[in-house]
Amino acid sequence: MVDRLVNSEANARRIATVENCFGANGQPLAIPGRVLVGEGVVTKMCRKKPKTRQFYLFNDILVYGNIVMDKKKFNKQHIIPLEEVKLENLEDDGILKNGWLIRTPTKSFAVYAATATEKTEWMAHINKCVEELLKKTGKKPSLEHAAVWIPDAEASICMHCRKTQFTVLNRRHHCRKCGAVVCNPCSSKKFLLPAQSSKPLRVCLSCYDTLTKARANQGDSPVKPAEKSVNQDSSGEDDSEDEVEETGKADDPIKDMDNLSIDEKPTFYGDTTEPATEVNHPTSCDTSACNAGTDFSVCDAVSSNDATTCRADANE
Numbered sequence: 292m293v294d295r296l297v298n299s300e301a302n303a304r305r306i307a308t309v310e311n312c313f314g315a316n317g318q319p320l321a322i323p324g325r326v327l328v329g330e331g332v333v334t335k336m337c338r339k340k341p342k343t344r345q346f347y348l349f350n351d352i353l354v355y356g357n358i359v360m361d362k363k364k365f366n367k368q369h370i371i372p373l374e375e376v377k378l379e380n381l382e383d384d385g386i387l388k389n390g391w392l393i394r395t396p397t398k399s400f401a402v403y404a405a406t407a408t409e410k411t412e413w414m415a416h417i418n419k420c421v422e423e424l425l426k427k428t429g430k431k432p433s434l435e436h437a438a439v440w441i442p443d444a445e446a447s448i449c450m451h452c453r454k455t456q457f458t459v460l461n462r463r464h465h466c467r468k469c470g471a472v473v474c475n476p477c478s479s480k481k482f483l484l485p486a487q488s489s490k491p492l493r494v495c496l497s498c499y500d501t502l503t504k505a506r507a508n509q510g511d512s513p514v515k516p517a518e519k520s521v522n523q524d525s526s527g528e529d530d531s532e533d534e535v536e537e538t539g540k541a542d543d544p545i546k547d548m549d550n551l552s553i554d555e556k557p558t559f560y561g562d563t564t565e566p567a568t569e570v571n572h573p574t575s576c577d578t579s580a581c582n583a584g585t586d587f588s589v590c591d592a593v594s595s596n597d598a599t600t601c602r603a604d605a606n607e
């Protein structure tokens with residue numbers, strides 16, 4: 292179903308629109324064979340709190356960014372290769388509903404859709420794209436995935452020593468192996484986690500133990516020079532990407548979750564299993580042979596591979 296969108300003008304136009312929305316903040320996205328499969332607003336669990344993010348699902352990458360102006364301007368573009376993606380279902384937990392994990396070797400995080408239906412749609416479309424991409428490239432799915440970071444607000448004390456109370460001075464750190472929120476002394480060691488980085492990363496003392504033992508069993512040298520202690524004046528290396536810039540007050544995550552307004556349903560293109568009215572059609576049919584006129588509820592903007600069989604025509 293995605294295949295017939297390849298080379299279609301509608302697809303090219305949608306991708307150009309996405310590029311425009313990111314402007315100079317984004318990468319060029321139009322490459323041969325790439326199809327925009329769907330788009331929509333999803334709530335991403337960030338380090339401090341849940342935040343709305345614009346997501347674009349292509350047949351080979353997942354792109355998301357911060358919403359500067361709804362439907363018009365986005366920044367902080369992130370591009371995730373789909374062949375590295377593995378989804379995991381999340382059970383509803385209080386106000387955190389309709390969620391799932393997006394896991395990759397370098398970064399894993401939780402996202403939440405507005406409704407159970409939207410969650411099902413997103414997961415099904417992403418999984419299908421991953422599956423088809425792996426089939427096409429012959430690659431194997433990634434087995435090792437980065438830990439999902441536990442949000443700061445869930446730990447007022449260190450999850451390792453259970454003593455250190457976090458304050459402005461006693462900053463929170465995240466173990467890159469298990470995602471736990473720990474204090475500086477409890478995460479003073481680094482360990483090489485090749486799937487995530489070429490440099491050794493901060494890990495908690497429990498993980499350091501486990502990792503060191505595992506390596507000893509593999510017969511490697513016990514201590515590599517790179518795995519020295521973390522500098523005491525860790526200068527913000529702990530903060531990752533879009534979680535960094537927010538230096539404002541510690542908002543109440545519960546309150547923010549309630550205030551999120553995701554009234555727009557996600558849109559998936561060329562999906563014949565969806566009612567035609569759910570598809571966001573362009574202002575005119577792409578196909579020169581199309582007789583659908585302005586009745587885009589029947590026109591499906593067919594690909595140029597088969598320009599004479601617009602669905603509107605085929606249905607007559």
Ligand SMILES: [Zn+2]
Pocket residue numbers: 449450451452453454455473474475476477
């Ligand atoms: Zn501690």
Ligand SMILES: [Zn+2]
Pocket residue numbers: 466467468469470471494495496497498499
């Ligand atoms: Zn750990």
